[in-house]
Amino acid sequence: MTTDVTDLHEEFGGERLPPGQRETERFPVLSKSGTPGWNPATWEFEVWGAVDEPLSYTYDEFTDLPAETQVQDFHCVTGWSKFDCEFAGVTFPELAGRAGVDDDAVHVMFHALDGYTTNLPLDDCTREEVLFVYEYDGDPLPEDHGGPLRVVTPHKYAYKGAKWVTGVEFLTEAERGYWEKRGYSNTANPWQEERYS
Ligand SMILES: Nc1nc2c(c(=O)[nH]1)N[C@H]1C(S)=C(S)[C@@H](COP(=O)(O)O)O[C@H]1N2
Numbered sequence: 337m338t339t340d341v342t343d344l345h346e347e348f349g350g351e352r353l354p355p356g357q358r359e360t361e362r363f364p365v366l367s368k369s370g371t372p373g374w375n376p377a378t379w380e381f382e383v384w385g386a387v388d389e390p391l392s393y394t395y396d397e398f399t400d401l402p403a404e405t406q407v408q409d410f411h412c413v414t415g416w417s418k419f420d421c422e423f424a425g426v427t428f429p430e431l432a433g434r435a436g437v438d439d440d441a442v443h444v445m446f447h448a449l450d451g452y453t454t455n456l457p458l459d460d461c462t463r464e465e466v467l468f469v470y471e472y473d474g475d476p477l478p479e480d481h482g483g484p485l486r487v488v489t490p491h492k493y494a495y496k497g498a499k500w501v502t503g504v505e506f507l508t509e510a511e512r513g514y515w516e517k518r519g520y521s522n523t524a525n526p527w528q529e530e531r532y533s
């Protein structure tokens with residue numbers, strides 16, 4: 337079953353194409369420092385911080401979790417949007433439920449293989465469309481786009497979605513990630529054009 341979440345913009349009172357964006361058919365690659373490469377024998381995905389049960393998965397274990405396929409739009413802060421991306425993976429709420437999030441957790445930091453980090457308030461993460469993605473258009477997620485595993489955040493500019501994600505840290509206080517420390521918006525709502533801070 338595939339869920340179409342491309343009507344998400346209605347929640348934000350905006351058009352499907354957010355202001356100042358241009359639709360592209362291509363799927364450009366944007367990375368701060370190239371594709372890091374991963375080793376399937378040693379790759380691990382971990383959940384830690386303010387949780388009852390820290391979690392750790394190999395690639396095979398992760399891809400055995402209950403998964404779903406969604407059609408989503410993708411908005412890059414540099415001005416392009418790609419409609420109708422088919423992503424398959426595990427939802428944030430599914431994973432958070434397995435870890436048991438502590439009552440005092442308010443914020444989340446995503447960690448990635450290339451040293452990238454990005455942050456979001458917990459409320460912005462506990463949404464079905466925040467997905468840990470390992471398939472794109474029915475194929476394994478290409479490494480340039482964050483394979484083996486990346487996050488997508490269709491309600492935010494795409495820098496909130498860590499490619500090559502290896503960990504999720506639940507925090508009791510807000511912190512800023514890589515681009516959030518370097519001038520990009522902490523809130524990143526495309527329909528309010530929250531590009532810079
Ligand atoms: N680990 C990691 N994740 C990242 C980045 C990065 O440099 N490293 N770049 C971000 C930015 S700025 C964007 S626009 C999207 C780009 O995703 P794409 O290359 O699949 O288009 O990934 C985001 N996630």
Ligand SMILES: [Mo]
Binds near residue numbers: 366414494495
């Ligand atoms: Mo970006």
